Amino acid sequence: MAIFIKFKAVILAIFALQIYALPQDFRQVHDGIEYAEVTRGTEEAPIRINLLRLDPAKVRLDIVHALDAAIGTEKTSSIAKRHGAVAAINAGFFRNDSSIYAGDAAGILVIDGKILSESYANRVAVGIINGKSKTEVEFGHLKIEAYVTNGKEKAIISGINRERKKDEIIVFMPEFHRTTLTGSDGFEIVVTESKPRIERKGNSVIPCNGYVVSVSDEKHKWLLKSKKLKLVVKIEALEKEKQAFFSKAEDIVGGVPQLIKNGQIQITWELEKTSREFVETRHPRTAIAKLKDGKILMITVDGRQPGYSVGMTLQELAEFLLEMGATDAINLDGGGSTTMFLDGKVVNRPSDKEGERKVSDAILVFLR
Template sequence: MNTYIRPIYTFARSRSLFFFLCVLCNLCGQTLAQDFKTVHDGIEYAKVSKEIGGLNVNIDLLRLDLKKVRLDVHHAMDAAIGTEKTSSIAMRHGAAAAINAGFFRLDTSIFAGDAAGTLMIDGDLLSESRDSRSAILIANAPGATRVVLANLDIWANMHMGRFSYPLNGVNRERKDNEFVLYTPEFGRSTLTSSGTEYIVRRGRIVKISYSGSSPIPADGFVLSAGDKWNDDPYKRLKVTNPSRIVLRRGFDNNAGDFVAEDITNGVSQLISGSQVSLTWEKEKSNKAFAETRHPRTAVAKLNDGKFLMITVDGRSESSGGISLQDLAEYLLSLGAVDAMNLDGGGSTTMFLDGKVVNTPSDKEGERKIGDAILVTLRKKPPAKSKK
């Protein structure tokens, strides 16, 4: 229905109305600012309950000054597989705050907790990328932490002399037709049942096994080829081969030359350049995932330079969850410049000062997850002595 404004509104009255609306908007912004309470130098926390899309939602927010805190990705049990509660990971590492992070394999197998996309910790690649999905890239410099949100592809190759062979995966269950790398972070052995496995130490093949489940050397790695993986390495990879084996990786992304220490995965991008930008279709997710009101975990870079972590509770009478579109629009209203969605649903967890502050949706309570982003206070430099 079109709205018709009668000409009885004079310029003066219109100007007054405009002024009133401006004041109202400013008050709304001030109210939002007042919701945040400083809990540590560099960490502000807010709990908000509001109606979005006709349902009430409970929202927990952490607003961080990246000059005063650092961000680190940690996997459950400090390994490449396995699961652990967000709160447990945070407490083990002495974090002030944390949220659950990347998507992961959620089942009862021995591979539970395997990242369902990129995972890199302290520069070590623990899991390969998947479907050019969204990722958060973190670098902790001495003066401040830098964060980039980007769509990411990682490739990894094994080089031996003039020969190069692409790897199908890193630290995960290997299929019969795949060539997979296993590093010490995966565990004591490859957990395979068959195939040809090349145990490498200091760049040299020290043993070839044909029975699977090879031990992974602490100072090396294992290259595992499935029985149906037919490629030239069968002919060239030998214990007596003089060529050194070198692993190389590369990044195809929109993050420029940014060098990250830690990376974890998400689906999907929410905001790019201060505009709503949902990429779930490009990232091969589905409409139900995007549009259903799920519990959500997300991160955002704000226009004032601060960094935001957010959880939205769902699947309860008190909090109805949120779609990706509504989540993006809400983050935009908070001043988000770039934002991405992390693992949600029953995984959604926010930890602060020794306790979980949101309400996880699983009936058992907090869920064990694959990896988390931890917030740690930076140590203040010592005061300069007076002369």
């Protein structure tokens, strides 16, 4: 009898750790949008999960940056409300400090076909194409080739719409700010349809119909003599079969790392230059996945709140997504940024003491 009781206790413990979202957990909140709240884990270490399951034939997805700019921060709920979205989750990683550059995307960002931030470390990203009949999403590891040329020579661009550092060339677009926010070192070339104009005092005004090439040294003096300049920015997918999709994608935002590929857990944290601690420590998490049935899954996992929700490691997150039917998935910004918005309110419990954190961008859900 004692053996049977112990065996039963072990079985119950296993089931306590394996609480997945069953079909009956989801409820339809709009045509094409299902929502579920799930608690798993144990009584001592609960894990609270919020899920949005989306029919791509009935919804449209858009990536929107805070304040509709290239820098700056704003709450996910505020971004969603301003744009009239039904639902939303926070999206990419970003510079989170008190500087004027706060909200600078820490990786690739493309909005409405315009590249607003460069890639970093070949990290994974999600791309979106809103077709006439349905929305498509794809995941892939991306890098950007960017340069400015006069037809004979070219200068490699270090970054797009971010702080200029020593020995760097940065391109500033109108979405960045009214001016480049740079110092007086180096030089800047204001490019419009007319002849490029040289500025040596820094903090140049960015033309609404052009861009500014900001150079922090004198190594590329040929730029000063160029009568015409052309900016070239290309997105390259490391998975060649995904090149066509990402070349046409309307919106792209970076994450880190890949979690699932072709139905298998493949956490590419070393390739994407993140840390083992980030992967193996339980944190609040945000992720997006494609499901076997063609639907799209958005997920938030609350954490850093003992007694309420402890968060997940990336392995735990990937395993959960696999159980949910994910064929492909990536991790997005988590921690205090983790937020899910639905029908006018935040439905998860963000971990920051101050409540919902201001972030750089969000993935918004609209009804078709």
